[in-house]
Amino acid sequence: MKRVATGAGVVVGLWLVNGLAAGSLVPGFRISPYLLQVVCLAGINIILAVSLNLINGFTGQFSIGHAGFMAIGAYSSAFLTVTFGTRLRGMLAFLPEGAQSGVLLLAGLSVAAVLAAIAGFLVGVPSLRLRGDYLAIVTLGFGEIIRVFILNIDAVGGARGLSGIPRLADFFWIYLFAVITILVVSRIVGSSFGRTLIAIREDEIAAEAMGVDTTKSKVISFIVSSAFAGIAGGLFGHYLMYLHTNSFTFLKSIEIIIMIVIGGLGSITGSVLGAILYIGLTEGLREFAQYRMVVFSLLLVVLMIVRPQGILGHREFVNLLPRRWRLGVEAPPTHG
């Protein structure tokens, strides 16, 4: 009961903030469109960072192809709403306009999640048998191959890009899915399956000796991670209304990695913090655009030398609170 109430509270809260932001709630008050866009893009990056952290931070498998799964989600859902949008709306004519858009977006995002998950399965099964650096390179390769293939599909615009995507996603939907992502990933990490993943991260051979089916666990975590990347892609396309494969290069994957590394691999709070910091800094330093990436890359190297675990390490938000406020919620114990 309590959970349902909390869930409803989150939805109503997001809806209110959304109304406030769009200016429909309080007349005469609205957030500047620029700020709103930055906040929304930050939300999409939170989904990407938290989902990548499941595989990179908690399972300890280094994937650098997240942008590829994001691209699959973005293109498949946009293709759906662009091609079948009017027909689907006709079928939903009995619903009010806003609800139609919502259903359409959810349909697009489901396709995005399912296709990205299937791609994650196809990539994961062969490559997760490999260790460490090899996995990194294979995921990179798959990410690039996905991009090159999309670039060659004329039905989704090829090199021209895909335009005319309806704007179905807004602050409400983006942050609703950000909350869902955080919830799902933190529940997975807190479950016994999550302990399995952490065991694999800490020592794969020991985990195997304890009877953990390491490949299967890694593949499951990879599939979940890819599905959320697909959702993030779907939201991205339906927010910006235009897609081009240049948004999904190797560099995008690296950006997401910078976010989770800055925040702390193996900390969900860290990923959220990393995503916000990264987007905040890139926007804040827009005037110094040319120095921006130099500073970030230098920061990354220095961080690795002085604090390789990132800002938060394995700690979560609750671990930062005074002990008596924690209400029995703790991040999973880890060593090292």
Added chain:
Amino acid sequence: MAVSTFLQQLVNGLSLGSIYALIALGYTMVYGVLRLINFAHGDVYMLGAYAGYYLSRRLQGRDPSLVSALIVMAGAMLACAIIGMVIERFAYRPVRRASRLTLLITAIGVSLFIENGAQLVFGADPKFFPSLAPRADFRFGPVRVTSEQLTVIVVSFLLMVALRLFILKTRTGKAMRAVSFSIDASKLMGISTDGIIAITFALGSALAAAAGVLIGMQIPKIDPLMGIVYGLKAFVAAVLGGIGNIPGAVLGGLLIGISEVMVVGYLSSTYRDAIAFGILILVLLLRPQGILGRVQKEKV
């Protein structure tokens, strides 16, 4: 007709493959001693091309000749050897004892730093490499070989032979092989492992610089991001041949170069960049240790 086209493609592939092979050697040598994918290696190759560019601008008053080409080549190799040692000393050495993941992220950071720093210093626009040597075309029956292609193939062959002699015949080369076998045991045997690792980086970076100058002679447009794609493909070449294995890197480089040219020639140029990764995935599925690599047993 068909045979001569094929032979022509083969020559083009060999010349491109030699470039990949030179870069792949640096990846494989560094992986051999540190078990690190040096993501910044492709960028060192880019810096080599720029070093060659600025040196040849300096020499521009003189006529293009073999001597000035050699000066440019040697200068670029020296500059990159120093850069490689600096990268190793200040970025990789402090994290050498940390986890492999930390090392890998550091390498990505160094790579991004060089790419963006180079855009700042050299400008993001492409630059045009001046021609260093008089050009000529050679005809072997129906097959046309440009002097640039010939230079690329001959120079990289000579460099590879020199590297092989260095590794097999000198004391330093022996020490490198020992470090790559076991870094701790070599330290116990009195080998200065820090020094050997620095030399490995210097050698690998010098070879990448040579590749950079050679590509500048062949495709005269150079830009600060040119190292990304070449670096990745050369890495694929190293994995294909068996990472850590020096003849494997050469073999892998030539195979990647030839297959890329064949795909562009016979299928479609849009898949040019996907072919290397396709090969990589096949190799990792069918023979993860690479063509010439040995299976390494995992120890607890």
